[in-house]
Amino acid sequence: MAQPQPKAQQAGALPRPTLESVAERAGVSRATASRVVNGGTGVREALREKVRQAVDELGYAPNLAARTLVTRRNQAIAVVVAEPESRLFSDPFFAQHLRGISRELSAADNQMVLLLIEAQQDYERVGRYLAGGHVDGALLFSLHRSDPLPEMARRVGLPTVIGGRPGWPGAESDRELVYVDSDNRGGARMAVQHLRSLGRTRIATITGPLDQTSSTDRLDGYRDLIPDGDPALIAEGDFTPDGGGRAMTELLARRPDLDAVFAASDAMASGALRVLRAHGRRVPEDVALVGFDDVESIAAWTEPPLTTIRQDIEEMGRLMARLLLRRLASPAQPLAPTSVITPTQLVRRESA
Amino acid sequence: MAQPQPKAQQAGALPRPTLESVAERAGVSRATASRVVNGGTGVREALREKVRQAVDELGYAPNLAARTLVTRRNQAIAVVVAEPESRLFSDPFFAQHLRGISRELSAADNQMVLLLIEAQQDYERVGRYLAGGHVDGALLFSLHRSDPLPEMARRVGLPTVIGGRPGWPGAESDRELVYVDSDNRGGARMAVQHLRSLGRTRIATITGPLDQTSSTDRLDGYRDLIPDGDPALIAEGDFTPDGGGRAMTELLARRPDLDAVFAASDAMASGALRVLRAHGRRVPEDVALVGFDDVESIAAWTEPPLTTIRQDIEEMGRLMARLLLRRLASPAQPLAPTSVITPTQLVRRESA
DNA sequence: GCGAGAGGTGAGAGCGCTCCCAGATATCAT
DNA sequence: ATGATATCTGGGAGCGCTCTCACCTCTCGC
Numbered sequence: 117m118a119q120p121q122p123k124a125q126q127a128g129a130l131p132r133p134t135l136e137s138v139a140e141r142a143g144v145s146r147a148t149a150s151r152v153v154n155g156g157t158g159v160r161e162a163l164r165e166k167v168r169q170a171v172d173e174l175g176y177a178p179n180l181a182a183r184t185l186v187t188r189r190n191q192a193i194a195v196v197v198a199e200p201e202s203r204l205f206s207d208p209f210f211a212q213h214l215r216g217i218s219r220e221l222s223a224a225d226n227q228m229v230l231l232l233i234e235a236q237q238d239y240e241r242v243g244r245y246l247a248g249g250h251v252d253g254a255l256l257f258s259l260h261r262s263d264p265l266p267e268m269a270r271r272v273g274l275p276t277v278i279g280g281r282p283g284w285p286g287a288e289s290d291r292e293l294v295y296v297d298s299d300n301r302g303g304a305r306m307a308v309q310h311l312r313s314l315g316r317t318r319i320a321t322i323t324g325p326l327d328q329t330s331s332t333d334r335l336d337g338y339r340d341l342i343p344d345g346d347p348a349l350i351a352e353g354d355f356t357p358d359g360g361g362r363a364m365t366e367l368l369a370r371r372p373d374l375d376a377v378f379a380a381s382d383a384m385a386s387g388a389l390r391v392l393r394a395h396g397r398r399v400p401e402d403v404a405l406v407g408f409d410d411v412e413s414i415a416a417w418t419e420p421p422l423t424t425i426r427q428d429i430e431e432m433g434r435l436m437a438r439l440l441l442r443r444l445a446s447p448a449q450p451l452a453p454t455s456v457i458t459p460t461q462l463v464r465r466e467s468a
Numbered sequence: 469m470a471q472p473q474p475k476a477q478q479a480g481a482l483p484r485p486t487l488e489s490v491a492e493r494a495g496v497s498r499a500t501a502s503r504v505v506n507g508g509t510g511v512r513e514a515l516r517e518k519v520r521q522a523v524d525e526l527g528y529a530p531n532l533a534a535r536t537l538v539t540r541r542n543q544a545i546a547v548v549v550a551e552p553e554s555r556l557f558s559d560p561f562f563a564q565h566l567r568g569i570s571r572e573l574s575a576a577d578n579q580m581v582l583l584l585i586e587a588q589q590d591y592e593r594v595g596r597y598l599a600g601g602h603v604d605g606a607l608l609f610s611l612h613r614s615d616p617l618p619e620m621a622r623r624v625g626l627p628t629v630i631g632g633r634p635g636w637p638g639a640e641s642d643r644e645l646v647y648v649d650s651d652n653r654g655g656a657r658m659a660v661q662h663l664r665s666l667g668r669t670r671i672a673t674i675t676g677p678l679d680q681t682s683s684t685d686r687l688d689g690y691r692d693l694i695p696d697g698d699p700a701l702i703a704e705g706d707f708t709p710d711g712g713g714r715a716m717t718e719l720l721a722r723r724p725d726l727d728a729v730f731a732a733s734d735a736m737a738s739g740a741l742r743v744l745r746a747h748g749r750r751v752p753e754d755v756a757l758v759g760f761d762d763v764e765s766i767a768a769w770t771e772p773p774l775t776t777i778r779q780d781i782e783e784m785g786r787l788m789a790r791l792l793l794r795r796l797a798s799p800a801q802p803l804a805p806t807s808v809i810t811p812t813q814l815v816r817r818e819s820a
Numbered sequence: 821g822c823g824a825g826a827g828g829t830g831a832g833a834g835c836g837c838t839c840c841c842a843g844a845t846a847t848c849a850t
Numbered sequence: 851a852t853g854a855t856a857t858c859t860g861g862g863a864g865c866g867c868t869c870t871c872a873c874c875t876c877t878c879g880c
Contacts, residue, residue, distance in 0.1 A: 182866035184533035534836035
């Protein structure tokens with residue numbers, strides 16, 4: 117555990133002023149000083165001004181730990197990312213989410229505590245942390261089918277918002293589960309519809325890992341438009357370029373006559389593109405290709421640039437934070453905020 | 469104190485057990501219980517076991533706020549990223565750094581508070597936070613020439629480690645400044661050396677923004693091997709694919725006879741690659757190209773795959789955290805940890 | 821001019837924890 | 851046994867803050 121460090125006072129750090137000293141300097145009581153520091157209602161202007169001045173002169177900043185101790189409010193929320201490699205480091209996905217969250221949170225003076233889960237044992241550590249009452253709420257990401265986190269959070273009564281539609285059994289009907297997701301299914305439909313409008317008839321798809329709802333939802337969107345399609349036109353990838361390439365190879369072997377591909381992520385599309393070229397297929401002439409995500413650094417820089425389905429990832433992050441904050445603000449009605457589906461949009465470039 | 473409505477208690481959250489209740493259940497004093505919970509030296513095994521059992525039964529978790537209040541230790545460190553767009557969202561750079569940091573920090577039971585700076589006013593907010601004593605130390609990233617953050621941190625006596633060599637005047641000789649950087653100069657030399665060994669003689673370079681040391685150091689490395697090169701062979705980019713492309717266009721206009729390019733980042737290299745192809749130059753036959761960073765999702769997926777200089781970003785993050793923790797552990801000798809330069813390495817693919 | 825009410829203010833009690841110090845107990849030599 | 855020493859243990863004092871509640875001012879209406 118922690119090292120028995122005796123009063124880890126930093127060298128050179130003067131003792132920070134306390135409310136007490138502010139009060140003294142302003143010639144008021146600690147209670148009055150506190151009132152001024154927080155909101156300041158019910159204090160005569162004259163005194164209020166005095167206190168403000170004392171605060172300035174002393175450079176007072178409230179001690180959050182002391183405040184938390186009595187208010188039980190941490191002004192901090194946890195962002196838990198349970199991403200086993202794959203996407204986290206190939207997409208800027210993650211960073212964009214964080215940015216949206218950061219914006220919303222700091223506007224409300226909340227801090228963001230980032231918890232990365234990489235191995236099984238991390239779950240325990242994170243669970244302990246969430247149960248420890250160090251944060252007021254949690255934003256959970258990239259949950260796979262049977263992720264223990266939401267249940268952990270619920271058990272300790274920690275308000276939670278999930279990124280991406282949860283897919284475990286029963287999640288469907290669980291009113292307590294609040295999540296933000298983009299319209300994966302609608303986006304996929306848009307992609308396929310676009311390929312169709314180009315006159316393509318043998319449209320294949322490369323899916324993400326099918327234990328994630330974002331993958332299955334996109335596949336469902338594809339099937340919405342191609343209800344009785346040949347199963348040979350469907351191959352499973354893993355959201356990486358490599359996986360996309362492998363899936364493409366499979367598809368080409370099974371249906372050399374395919375004339376379009378909808379890849380469920382730009383990263384996979386970039387892998388597919390490579391394989392297509394290696395097989396001498398021209399894109400988009402021979403095979404039209406549509407991706408998903410609109411990750412700038414991939415989609416705009418492949419050769420040819422990728423037509424893709426855009427989702428506003430930053431907005432999703434912002435939304436998640438907003439939902440959580442709203443819930444924290446009104447604990448009376450814990451069910452108030454409901455899940456949100458954000459729209460997707462077709463971005464035409466040159467691959468289809 | 470009566471409890472008509474237990475403060476901001478979350479619905480459904482039972483009141484958390486306190487050390488007091490653990491002590492009572494174990495039949496010892498609060499002090500003894502505390503000893504067992506932290507380290508546990510100086511308590512007889514029999515009692516210790518009793519306390520441990522009480523902890524388990526009650527599901528006790530220490531209240532960090534209370535602990536912080538007395539120990540002045542937060543078990544939390546701030547990670548400040550002051551990255552105006554550019555790199556943050558095109559490279560997985562950032563995520564990898566965070567991963568390294570996260571690993572090291574969580575091993576030492578420290579939390580990571582992430583602070584993103586996007587606009588000028590954010591500096592004030594972050595400065596206030598750092599001064600607020602909420603964290604025990606800070607990891608600072610992507611500082612540009614006259615970033616106010618290090619000075620802020622120093623003023624409040626907050627131990628700090630910087631990612632990337634600081635470049636402001638005087639930083640050179642400031643022994644207090646601890647940073648971790650990769651061997652940018654050596655890496656650049658390696659890149660140019662490699663191009664030379666291929667027989668190239670008209671080697672151009674695309675630099676990053678020259679207000680960052682990572683850019684200037686790489687340029688210095690280039691100049692080490694080409695001391696009296698034609699200035700027309702040097703163009704400034706901005707670490708984005710777009711910027712790399714623009715720089716490449718310039719270079720081609722100025723020196724159509726160039727036969728090699730060293731781009732100071734993979735992202736810029738990918739942009740340059742595009743422009744080269746658009747101008748009908750074959751890579752590597754006509755123009756050999758070397759990047760920098762070895763960002764998997766870029767370097768491995770361009771056409772042809774990029775030969776580049778690899779730096780171990782995750783390791784850098786880990787190192788930064790380790791340095792900071794070490795410094796926190798021994799405040800007595802604040803100068804003990806010194807800056808570290810991590811090695812770089814040539815990764816040969818097909819572009820050179 | 822006086823009482824009632826409204827509005828301001830301060831004393832003090834904790835929040836849950838750590839750590840100092842004194843006292844209790846056990847251990848060991850003499 | 852007896853004292854001296856080493857080892858454990860618990861009481862209690864805060865850390866800095868918020869919040870209740872009683873009190874103390876004013877102001878106003880009559």
